[in-house]
Amino acid sequence: MKLKQPAIIAFLCLFFFISVTRAQNRSVIIPGNIKLPQDSVINNLITALNGFLAQKDKPIKSNTAILKDEFLETSALLDEMMGIEQNDATKDAAFYKPYLINLVKQDAGVYAVQLSYIGVADGSPLLKATFSLLAKKVDGVFYFYSPLKQNTKGWRTKKQGNITFKFKDELDVADAKAFQQNVALIDGRLNANKPILQYYCDSFLEAQHLLGVDYKADYAGVVNNNLTANSDEQSLIVNGWSSGQHRFDPHDLFHDRLRTVMSSEVINRPVDEGCAYLYGGSWGKNWAEVSALFNAYVNENPNADWLQLYLDGKNYQNDGGKILKISYMINALIVQKLEKEKGFGAVMELLACGKREPGDANYFKALEKLTGISKGNFNTEVGKLVHGN
DSSP states (O other), X not given: OOOOHHHHHHHHHHHHHHHHHHHHHHSOBOOTTOOOOOOXXXXXXXXXXXXXXXXXXXXXXXXXTBOGGGHHHHHHXXXXXXXXXXXXXXTBTTOSEEEEEEEEEOXXXXXXXXXXXXXXXXXXXXXXXXXXXXEEEETTEEEEEOSHHHHTTTXXXXXXXXXXXXXSSOOOHHHHHXXXXXXXHHHHHHTOOOOEEEXXXXXXXXXXXXXXXEEEGGGTTOOSXXXXXXXXXXXEEEEEOOSSSSSSOHHHHXXXXXXXXXXXXXXXXXXXXXXXXXXXXXXXXXXXXXXXXXXXXXXXXXXXXXXXXXHHTOEEEEXXXXXXXXXXXXXXXXXXXXXXXXXXXXXXXXXXXXXXXXXXXXXXXXXXXXXXXXXXXXXXHHHHHHTTO
């Protein structure tokens, strides 16, 4: 079939528009009113920045634009930047675009870069996040990294065992000791020993800023949280936990330490969460407290269909968004029994049964092998566990 000339022109225009749009989705947008340094290398820096952004969602080890001396800290920042263009409501993977909002020359060959990810809906701008990076020219090539070390260069350091603490003035010795004891308990189960580098921040807001997260919509209103990353040699915790009995969450600590010995690609989340409930409680409540809440639910629902509740991901508590899930609690009870009867090696096998999938076939296959509990007898066997038989 031969296309007429107007159709060919229309097709080429459409092709050109799509190509330009896709290129813009991958490239930083420079607003007309931004003042750039009068420097001959700026064009090279912008080109390198686009290369960095093009790689940010790939496996971190394959990102060739990271300054290697700052790999661990930049890994944590890239975790926060991953998938930032996505609009979850509209499922638009490129809704938020990167805008260069500041570029400042610091020392020789070092530049501070600030990016905002902005989308437009119904004529109104929507800010998803703003990030700060540093760019350093090495052997004629620009590499990018988190400002964490620069932002904390005046901080003090204290090492206890395989944990290095970074802090401003004085270390809370009691809290550091409690943290070390919790790490030892978890590592003993996991057979983990990766050293930890922990920054004690005054708040989660400060933790974000120090790492290079100036604003992230996902964290608006969040008071307590940590920012973490792992390299082959060390674990990083930028601690923004500022309330509670201790400056850390034993629940999240289990998740962090598990990922030092097991790939997140094979971890089954309900089992992982069940372990975190058992060894660290949840939402500031300890194991006894989350168990008591579940026992109250059991007493109020004597004829519960545990299999269906598990498959449907139902909650047994929702305190203003602080959710406790039935599937997590069931796994906590299963893990408790499994560890007692077969040791933690069996628990590790259940943890590594694979990410949750529709129908949970991988989970039930591993569960039946390790415990004899299957879909067919799930209600009976879980009923025994929840009633303490």
